[in-house]
Amino acid sequence: xxxxxxxxxxxxxxxxxxxxxxxxxxxxxxxxxxxxxxxxxxxxxxxxxxxxxxxxxxxxxxxxxxxxxxxxxxxxxxxxxxxxxxxxxxxxxxxxxxxxxxxxxxxxxxxxxxxxxxxxxxxxxxxxxxxxxxxxxxxxxxxxxxxxxxxxxxxxxxxxxxxxxxxxxxxxxxxxxxxxxxxxxxxxxxxxxxxxxxxxxxxxxxxxxxxxxxxxxxxxxxxxxxxxxxxxxxxxxxxxxxxxxxxxxxxxxxxxxxxxxxxxxxxxxxxxxxxxxxxxxxxxxxxxxxxxxxxxxxxxxxxxxxxxxxxxxxxxx
Amino acid sequence: xxxxxxxxxxxxxxxxxxxxxxxxxxxxxxxxxxxxxxxxxxxxxxxxxxxxxxxxxxxxxxxxxxxxxxxxxxxxxxxxxxxxxxxxxxxxxxxxxxxxxxxxxxxxxxxxxxxxxxxxxxxxxxxxxxxxxxxxxxxxxxxxxxxxxxxxxxxxxxxxxxxxxxxxxxxxxxxxxxxxxxxxxxxxxxxxxxxxxxxxxxxxxxxxxxxxxxxxxxxxxxxxxxxxxxxxxxxxxxxxxxxxxxxxxxxxxxxxxxxxxxxxxxxxxxxxxxxxxx
Numbered sequence: 001x002x003x004x005x006x007x008x009x010x011x012x013x014x015x016x017x018x019x020x021x022x023x024x025x026x027x028x029x030x031x032x033x034x035x036x037x038x039x040x041x042x043x044x045x046x047x048x049x050x051x052x053x054x055x056x057x058x059x060x061x062x063x064x065x066x067x068x069x070x071x072x073x074x075x076x077x078x079x080x081x082x083x084x085x086x087x088x089x090x091x092x093x094x095x096x097x098x099x100x101x102x103x104x105x106x107x108x109x110x111x112x113x114x115x116x117x118x119x120x121x122x123x124x125x126x127x128x129x130x131x132x133x134x135x136x137x138x139x140x141x142x143x144x145x146x147x148x149x150x151x152x153x154x155x156x157x158x159x160x161x162x163x164x165x166x167x168x169x170x171x172x173x174x175x176x177x178x179x180x181x182x183x184x185x186x187x188x189x190x191x192x193x194x195x196x197x198x199x200x201x202x203x204x205x206x207x208x209x210x211x212x213x214x215x216x217x218x219x220x221x222x223x224x225x226x227x228x229x230x231x232x233x234x235x236x237x238x239x240x241x242x243x244x245x246x247x248x249x250x251x252x253x254x255x256x257x258x259x260x261x262x263x264x265x266x267x268x269x270x271x272x273x274x275x276x277x278x279x280x281x282x283x284x285x286x287x288x289x290x291x292x293x294x295x296x297x298x299x300x301x302x303x304x305x306x307x308x309x310x311x312x313x314x315x316x317x
Numbered sequence: 318x319x320x321x322x323x324x325x326x327x328x329x330x331x332x333x334x335x336x337x338x339x340x341x342x343x344x345x346x347x348x349x350x351x352x353x354x355x356x357x358x359x360x361x362x363x364x365x366x367x368x369x370x371x372x373x374x375x376x377x378x379x380x381x382x383x384x385x386x387x388x389x390x391x392x393x394x395x396x397x398x399x400x401x402x403x404x405x406x407x408x409x410x411x412x413x414x415x416x417x418x419x420x421x422x423x424x425x426x427x428x429x430x431x432x433x434x435x436x437x438x439x440x441x442x443x444x445x446x447x448x449x450x451x452x453x454x455x456x457x458x459x460x461x462x463x464x465x466x467x468x469x470x471x472x473x474x475x476x477x478x479x480x481x482x483x484x485x486x487x488x489x490x491x492x493x494x495x496x497x498x499x500x501x502x503x504x505x506x507x508x509x510x511x512x513x514x515x516x517x518x519x520x521x522x523x524x525x526x527x528x529x530x531x532x533x534x535x536x537x538x539x540x541x542x543x544x545x546x547x548x549x550x551x552x553x554x555x556x557x558x559x560x561x562x563x564x565x566x567x568x569x570x571x572x573x574x575x576x577x578x579x580x581x582x583x584x585x586x587x588x589x590x591x592x593x594x595x
Contacts (some may be wrong), residue, residue: 025455045455056444056478063448066433067456071448087441087475094435095427134568 003168006161007104009140011035013147014072018043023150025064029058029075031104036074054079058087061099070098070151077103077119077160081126092156093129100160106136106195107245108274109163111287115280118148121162123194124250126158128222134223136160138198141170142221144282149176156162162196164287169199177221180229189305190237194220194252196245200298204243207302213309225255231263237314239268241305245296248273270308272301323428328534331402332362336564338398338411339593343578344585346415349423351578352562352571354395356498356531357465363537364463365399367511369544371460374404376472377430383460384433384449388442389467389496391576393425396432405431440473442466443493447479450491461545462491469501471512477522483552484523491552492544496531498561502575517556531557565591 006010015035018024019042026039030052040047050057054075061071073080080103081088092099103119110117135150135157137143145160169183170176183198184205198219208215213259218233234240240260242253253271258270274281274294283290291297294310295304323560335358344350364370370383387396394414401408406420413419421429424437433449436442453460470476483491497515499506506512509555519526529536540555547553561575562568565588568579579585 048451050478050482053478053482055475056447056482058442059444059475059479059481060448060451062434063445063450064452064455065448066445067449067452069452069455085440087444090435090438090441091445 003165004140005163005165006137006140006143007033007163008035009144010137010159010161011039011146012100013144014087015039015043015196017147017151021070021151022046023069025069026070027064027071029054029057029071029073029079031074032077039091055084055087058084058091058099058101062087062095062097063283064093065097065099072100072102072150074102074104076103077122078117081122088126088132088156089129093131093257095130096155098153099156100153101156102161103158104161104163106160106162108281108287108290109196111290112284114282115161120245120274120276120281120283121250121283122160122249123223123246123252124254127250127255134156134160136195136221136223137162138195138219138221139166139168139170141168141172141174142176145174145176160195160313164196166196166199169202176221178229179220179226180233181219181221182216182233183219184215184217185302186216187238188214189239189241189309190216190218190234191241191243191305192218192220192234192252192256193243195245197296200296200301201243204301204305207298208294208305211306215305220252220256220268223255225259227259227263230259231265235265239270239309241270241272241308243260243292243301244273246273247276266307268312272296272304292316323552325534328362329365331366334357334590335362335395335398335402337550337589339394340578340588340592342360342398342414343394343410344580345412347578347580348415348569349394349578350391350576352574353389353467353576354392354569355563355565355568356393356559356561357395357496358536358563359387359537360465360494360496361395361399363534363541365403365539367534369538369541370463372403372431374431374575377405381460384446384462386433386442386446386449386462386464387425388439388446388464389470390424390439390442391467392419392465393436394423396425397421397429400429400431412573422564438477439467439470444479445474446491446493447483447488450483450488451486453490454486454488460490462470464491464493466493466495468495468497468512468515469506471495471515472510480519480522480524487550489547489550489554492541493552493554495554495556496516497556498559500561500570500572500575503572516556520555523551525549525551525553526556527553528558531559532563
């Protein structure tokens, strides 16, 4: 598959679906994409721009879905997640309306735009809503699959897309319905990652291997976590490390700890993510720089895991 | 004047009946926004009994039904007796209001037969109404969408996002009725944060706007009867000037009566006595 952004993979597919299904309607908060330009011209009746008014976008989509439409609301991730949070809570979660929220800019992919544009706490607040599912894309193949899956849902969902073009790691025939994929196996430590950090986890796993450590990699791309499958995937690992470009409270690491705790699968867990104890990220110089400053570069993660394994070993003795 | 087989006097009697049922319901449950509901009674009676809304209680999901959106969610206690009265569910269910075995509470939930949405957080139902009205246009459906808004609900910015959207999309199948009782929770609107000139605000957003007496069936029906065939591409807002607590004089225009029914024996007696003579 040619290199394509998650955004374009998703919207290209929605465009193809919408050509066949007049009930597919986009509610756009003044956003662009090549597929959306085609949509706007060729399927203008199915293209509703609400302006920069995300709350109204969710409200309109709710009304459309109540009238039998399949509605997608598109905005920058922190805005679709946070600005209209109560509309999502009341209209979508409490009424269980199958509206799909689509947010672009997962993590700090809007790097130098600053904290207003960073989606670093959206998972925490959205994953607690009843009925709503989160689909967090790892690559563009998955993003395209999410487009098909979103058209068949009977509940609300939030599709979280990275802004950058990331490498493709999945085969186009992959079944993403389970929400979890084991990408590498290893008994010393299992790195559980989500979104762009899955790519980092694979590289970290290779480096750990050079140090004699067998590290597995599990990609969690749906929330709530598929508990049975997750437990099955991590039960044999000596330790677990969670990895996310997202704040630690309430994010992937928290979700993993909840599953482990509820299933009485108690083993050492280290959460690696963004620490905002001193405030949100006002750092610039690109995504790589921000990742390094927050310990999310490959070298820092390898060191953190090595240190974790060593400490646990000392503790055990 | 006769409307849908009922004359104005009959509608007034229906409004009186509804007030009594509503008061009994809230007094028994010792909760409910009685005064917020009382200011909207004539509006809802006109909609459901005055030949304005098209609906079928035997088929609540009938696609051709007009949609009534209770954006002013705190007035939901008014909707229950009306929906029961027209046959959406047995009148005995009213007795379950806010009880463990009951089917509905202070604020509307979408599972109530005849209800379209969950409501209670202000500024949200109206936006949904714009989406439903747009869907009707997209589907070439001829039903109308009526949304009841509280005047203090118009403080919410989302109301104006929706108002702008409705005008831009020429949603002339949408009617907003603003219950203009001049009161929020703790204060009069013009003391708290000025809403006036409210009609001009709506007009400046591109709406056709008209102000009426919200307790006069003649005026309510006068503006709503021809709405389905009116010659305008614009949505319509009806600013219905009303009295919060209308029907029970000692509860009228008193912020302290927001969200609570009479509970003392004396107050309950006084309220019921007054309603008997309406």
